[in-house]
Amino acid sequence: MIGTGLVEMDLDRELDTLARRHRAAGGVGLQVLNFVGGQAENLLERLPDKVKSRLEDATTRALELALRAAAQSRGVVPDQKGWLNTLLATAMGAAGGAGGLPGALAELxxxxxxxxRAIQGxxxxxxxxxxxxxxxxxxLLVFGSAGPLAGDDGADMAFLSARVTLTGTTVHGLIARIAPRLATVMGQKLATQTIPIIGAAAGAATNYAYTSYYQEMAHVHFGLKRLSDRTGRPREALVADLRGALARLT
Structure with missing residues (x-):
C-alpha cells in the first residue's frame, strides 16, 4: 500500500513538472504577440497571396528536407543544450528577418x-x-501541437493523445497530415519577420518563441511517453491526468 502511494506521488510530481512545461510553452508566444503588436489570426493577412497559396508546399518540402538533414547530422554534430538550440535559431531568425520576406523564406x-534536431535531442x-x-x-508529431502564437495559449493537447500507430503509416504520410497545420504556424512566423523596420528583431523574437515552444512541447510529449512505458498506463489516460495537473496550476 505504501509502495503504491509512493508511486502515485512520483507520478503526480512528474505530471506537475510536465504541466508547468506545457504552461510555459504557451506563455512565450504571448510575449512575441505583444512585441509585434498584432494578433495571430491577423498575421497571415500580411503575407502576399502568392506566398500564402504556396505555404503548405513550402512547409512540406521544409519538413522533408529537415528530416533528411537532421538524420545525416546526428552522426556529425551531437545534440546541443536547449539554450544553445534557442540561441542558434534566434540568430537565424534575426538574419532571416533582416532580409525581409525572401530572407525569411530562405531561412524556413x-x-x-x-x-x-532540438526535438530529437x-x-x-x-x-x-x-x-x-x-x-x-x-x-514529427510534436509539430502537430498548436504553435506558440496560437490563440488558445497552448491549451490544445490533441497531438499528445494522437496515436502514432506506425503500421502502414509512412513518414511521408505523417508529414502530409502535419504540413497543413504547420503551414499556418510557419506563415505566422514569416509574417512577423516581414514587419517593416523591426523585421530582424521580430525574426529573432519569433524564432526564440518557436524554439522554446517546441522544445517544451517535446518535453511534455516524450515525458508522457516515458511515463506510459514505465507505468503501463495508456497515453490517453495520462493526457487526462495532465489536464488535471494544468487545472491545479490555475
Whole structure:
C-alpha cells in the first residue's frame, strides 16, 4: 500500500513538472504577440497571396528536407543544450528577418531543421533513440501541437493523445497530415519577420518563441511517453491526468 502511494506521488510530481512545461510553452508566444503588436489570426493577412497559396508546399518540402538533414547530422554534430538550440535559431531568425520576406523564406527550412534536431535531442534525453523510425515519427508529431502564437495559449493537447500507430503509416504520410497545420504556424512566423523596420528583431523574437515552444512541447510529449512505458498506463489516460495537473496550476 505504501509502495503504491509512493508511486502515485512520483507520478503526480512528474505530471506537475510536465504541466508547468506545457504552461510555459504557451506563455512565450504571448510575449512575441505583444512585441509585434498584432494578433495571430491577423498575421497571415500580411503575407502576399502568392506566398500564402504556396505555404503548405513550402512547409512540406521544409519538413522533408529537415528530416533528411537532421538524420545525416546526428552522426556529425551531437545534440546541443536547449539554450544553445534557442540561441542558434534566434540568430537565424534575426538574419532571416533582416532580409525581409525572401530572407525569411530562405531561412524556413534551416530553422525547421534546427527545430527538428532540438526535438530529437529531447527524445534522446528521455531515453528514446532518434534514429528509430517510430521515434522519428513521434518527433514529427510534436509539430502537430498548436504553435506558440496560437490563440488558445497552448491549451490544445490533441497531438499528445494522437496515436502514432506506425503500421502502414509512412513518414511521408505523417508529414502530409502535419504540413497543413504547420503551414499556418510557419506563415505566422514569416509574417512577423516581414514587419517593416523591426523585421530582424521580430525574426529573432519569433524564432526564440518557436524554439522554446517546441522544445517544451517535446518535453511534455516524450515525458508522457516515458511515463506510459514505465507505468503501463495508456497515453490517453495520462493526457487526462495532465489536464488535471494544468487545472491545479490555475
Amino acid at each position: 527550412p534551416v530553422t525547421t531543421t534546427v527545430l527538428l 529531447v527524445a534522446a534525453e528521455y531515453g528514446f533513440d532518434p534514429d528509430d523510425s517510430d521515434v522519428q515519427k513521434e518527433c
